[in-house]
Amino acid sequence: MPDILIVKTGTTDADIVKTHGDYDDWFLATLPAEPERIKIVHAYKGDPLPHTDGLAGIILTGSVLSVTDGEEWMLPLGRWAVSAADNGIPVLAVCFGHQLVGEVLGAPVVVNRMGLEVGAVDVMLSKSGEKDLIFDGLPRQLDVQASHNFVVSDVPPRADLLASNVNTGVQAFGYGENLRAVQFHPEISPSTMERLLSVRGYNGLVRDSGHGIRILQNWITHWVNKT
Numbered sequence: 001m002p003d004i005l006i007v008k009t010g011t012t013d014a015d016i017v018k019t020h021g022d023y024d025d026w027f028l029a030t031l032p033a034e035p036e037r038i039k040i041v042h043a044y045k046g047d048p049l050p051h052t053d054g055l056a057g058i059i060l061t062g063s064v065l066s067v068t069d070g071e072e073w074m075l076p077l078g079r080w081a082v083s084a085a086d087n088g089i090p091v092l093a094v095c096f097g098h099q100l101v102g103e104v105l106g107a108p109v110v111v112n113r114m115g116l117e118v119g120a121v122d123v124m125l126s127k128s129g130e131k132d133l134i135f136d137g138l139p140r141q142l143d144v145q146a147s148h149n150f151v152v153s154d155v156p157p158r159a160d161l162l163a164s165n166v167n168t169g170v171q172a173f174g175y176g177e178n179l180r181a182v183q184f185h186p187e188i189s190p191s192t193m194e195r196l197l198s199v200r201g202y203n204g205l206v207r208d209s210g211h212g213i214r215i216l217q218n219w220i221t222h223w224v225n226k227t
Contacts, residue, residue, distance in 0.1 A: 002056035010063025023061040057224040060097025067109040078104035085179035090223035098181035105156035119204020129162035133222040143209035186212030
């Protein structure tokens with residue numbers, strides 16, 4: 001079967017990696033796909049991006065970096081991902097990835113005026129979100145894990161708002177048939193979030209709703225396995 005490519009955009013705190021793995025490991029533990037199908041590219045280390053022909057899907061991970069850092073690999077990666085989606089490859093962009101494709105699509109990344117959002121948070125689906133297959137079988141109010149201090153400034157042009165909350169106006173958006181972007185982390189387990197809160201000294205809730213896992217299942221079922 002075609003490969004699923006995880007594009008790693010950074011590495012998390014060493015103390016978290018030691019006990020709970022890194023951004024790519026969290027997806028490897030939660031994606032309902034055969035491990036041998038999943039390949040990793042370390043974009044933040046300068047790994048070349050492969051040709052997208054034949055890929056079943058692409059995931060852009062979170063990062064401790066910010067799009068506002070302006071590192072030379074960032075915007076080319078965002079343009080590559082958007083181009084892949086335009087050419088029929090399913091793309092799931094998470095946290096930093098969400099912000100990166102938002103920036104490329106015309107919604108600049110800014111510091112969140114509402115402040116840090118971290119831990120288990122409630123997110124509300126829009127009317128479009130209720131109909132979108134990425135949230136198939138889920139309630140209108142989601143319970144998901146988050147950790148971010150930057151956001152996209154608005155819904156990108158030609159994209160649809162899929163979810164929001166009081167802290168973050170654009171929690172998820174869809175662009176065309178193939179690109180779905182979420183500000184929160186569907187791949188982070190409650191135990192990983194608990195460790196993240198402890199290591200970084202953040203105050204936040206830890207809950208296990210299973211909503212994030214369902215989002216990943218939906219992406220595999222309705223996008224990856226249809227390619």
